Amino acid sequence: MVKHTDTSVVTIDRYIIEQERNYPDATGELSGILYDLALASKMIANKVRLAGLVDILGAEGTENVQGEVQQKLDVIADNIIIKALDHGGRLCAMASEEQEQLIPIPTQFKRGKYLLLFDPLDGSSNIDVNVPVGTIFSVLKKVTPGEDGTMADALQPGVKQVAAGYVIYGSSTMLVYSTGHGVHGFTLDPSIGEFLLSHPDMKIPEHGRYLSVNDAYEQIWPENVRALMRRYRGLDGQRKAMNVRYVGSLVADFHRNLLGGGLFAYPANQKSPEGKLRLLYECNPLAFICEQAGGAAIDGTQRILDVQPTSLHQRTPYYVGSKADVAIAAEMLAKG
Ligand SMILES: O=P(O)(O)OC[C@H]1O[C@](O)(COP(=O)(O)O)[C@@H](O)[C@@H]1O
Numbered sequence: 253m254v255k256h257t258d259t260s261v262v263t264i265d266r267y268i269i270e271q272e273r274n275y276p277d278a279t280g281e282l283s284g285i286l287y288d289l290a291l292a293s294k295m296i297a298n299k300v301r302l303a304g305l306v307d308i309l310g311a312e313g314t315e316n317v318q319g320e321v322q323q324k325l326d327v328i329a330d331n332i333i334i335k336a337l338d339h340g341g342r343l344c345a346m347a348s349e350e351q352e353q354l355i356p357i358p359t360q361f362k363r364g365k366y367l368l369l370f371d372p373l374d375g376s377s378n379i380d381v382n383v384p385v386g387t388i389f390s391v392l393k394k395v396t397p398g399e400d401g402t403m404a405d406a407l408q409p410g411v412k413q414v415a416a417g418y419v420i421y422g423s424s425t426m427l428v429y430s431t432g433h434g435v436h437g438f439t440l441d442p443s444i445g446e447f448l449l450s451h452p453d454m455k456i457p458e459h460g461r462y463l464s465v466n467d468a469y470e471q472i473w474p475e476n477v478r479a480l481m482r483r484y485r486g487l488d489g490q491r492k493a494m495n496v497r498y499v500g501s502l503v504a505d506f507h508r509n510l511l512g513g514g515l516f517a518y519p520a521n522q523k524s525p526e527g528k529l530r531l532l533y534e535c536n537p538l539a540f541i542c543e544q545a546g547g548a549a550i551d552g553t554q555r556i557l558d559v560q561p562t563s564l565h566q567r568t569p570y571y572v573g574s575k576a577d578v579a580i581a582a583e584m585l586a587k588g
Pocket residue numbers: 320349371373374375376377466500501502503528
C-alpha cells in the first residue's frame with residue numbers, strides 16, 4: 253500500500269483503488285459504493301452551502317419514524333443518497349434515519365451483496381443557524397440467501413461493518429472513512445470538485461482534551477453519570493478538568509474529538525432511557541472509525557460494536573472517543 257504524505261495530491265477515487273489492492277478477491281463493488289457516496293456528498297455540500305439563498309431552510313412539515321419534525325434538508329439529502337446509490341448494482345437494500353422501513357432496490361436495477369445504512373443529514377437542529385452538519389454511513393455485507401436485503405441483513409452487530417464513515421459540511425467539507433485499514437480524511441476542493449487526501453491515517457490521542465455532552469439533562473441523569481461528568485470536569489479532584497465543547501451535531505463534535513482528543517457522550521436519562529442516538533447509522537459507524545483510529549466506544553456496559561441490534565431505529569446510550577477517557581466511563585458506569 254502506497255504511504256502518502258499529506259502533501260501528495262491524491263483524489264479519493266485514486267485512493268480507494270489503491271486500498272482495494274489490500275483485498276486480492278475484491279470485486280470493486282465496495283469501491284463503487286464509496287465513489288457514489290463521495291458524489292452524493294458533493295451534491296449535498298452544494299445544497300448546504302446555498303441553504304440561506306434558496307428555499308431549503310426550515311421544516312418540511314412531515315415527521316420521521318422517530319417522531320422528529322423533518323427538515324427540508326433531511327429529505328433532500330435522503331433523496332440524493334438514495335438516487336445516487338440505488339442503481340449501481342452493488343446494494344441489496346438501504347436503510348435511512350428518514351425512512352421507517354428498509355429501502356428496497358427498484359426492480360429494474362441489479363442487486364449487489366452490500367447494504368448501506370445512513371443518517372442523511374446529522375445535526376438537523378443546526379441547519380438553519382449555519383452550524384456544521386454531516387452525513388453518516390455504514391456498509392454491511394448481505395448474510396441471508398436471496399437477492400433482496402432483509403431485516404436480518406441490517407440487524408448485524410457493528411463489528412460486521414465492512415466500511416463506515418461520515419461527511420462534515422463545515423468551513424470545509426471533509427469525508428472521513430475506513431474499510432478496516434485505518435482512517436483516512438479527504439477535503440473537498442470546490443474549485444475542481446474533487447475530494448483530495450488531506451488527513452492520511454488519522455489517529456485519536458489516547459487522552460482527550462475535550463468533553464462534549466449536553467449537560468442540560470444533568471438533572472435527569474442517573475447518579476453514576478453525574479459522578480462521571482464531575483470526574484471529567486475535574487470536580488472530584490481525581491484529574492484535570494477537560495475543556496467543554498458541544499456543537500449539537502454529533503458529526504461535528506466527533507470530528508473535533510477525533511482530531512484533538514476527547515470524549516463525546518449522550519447518556520441515558522429519565523426522559524430517554526435508551527439515550528437519543530441511533531445504533532445502526534449513527535453510533536456503529538462512528539465507533540468503527542474511532543476504534544480504527546485507536547479510540548473506543550461503549551454504551552455504558554459494553555463495546556458498542558458488540559451490541560446485537562434488535563430494531564432498525566433503536567437508540568443507545570453512547571460514550572465515544574479517546575481510549576483513556578472511555579475507560580474511565582466504563583469503570584465508573586460499572587458501579588451502577
Ligand atoms: O439537542 P440534543 O438533545 O443535545 O441532541 C443533539 C444530538 O441530536 C442529533 O442532532 C441527532 O441527529 P439528527 O440530527 O440526525 O437527528 C445529533 O447530531 C446530536 O448529537
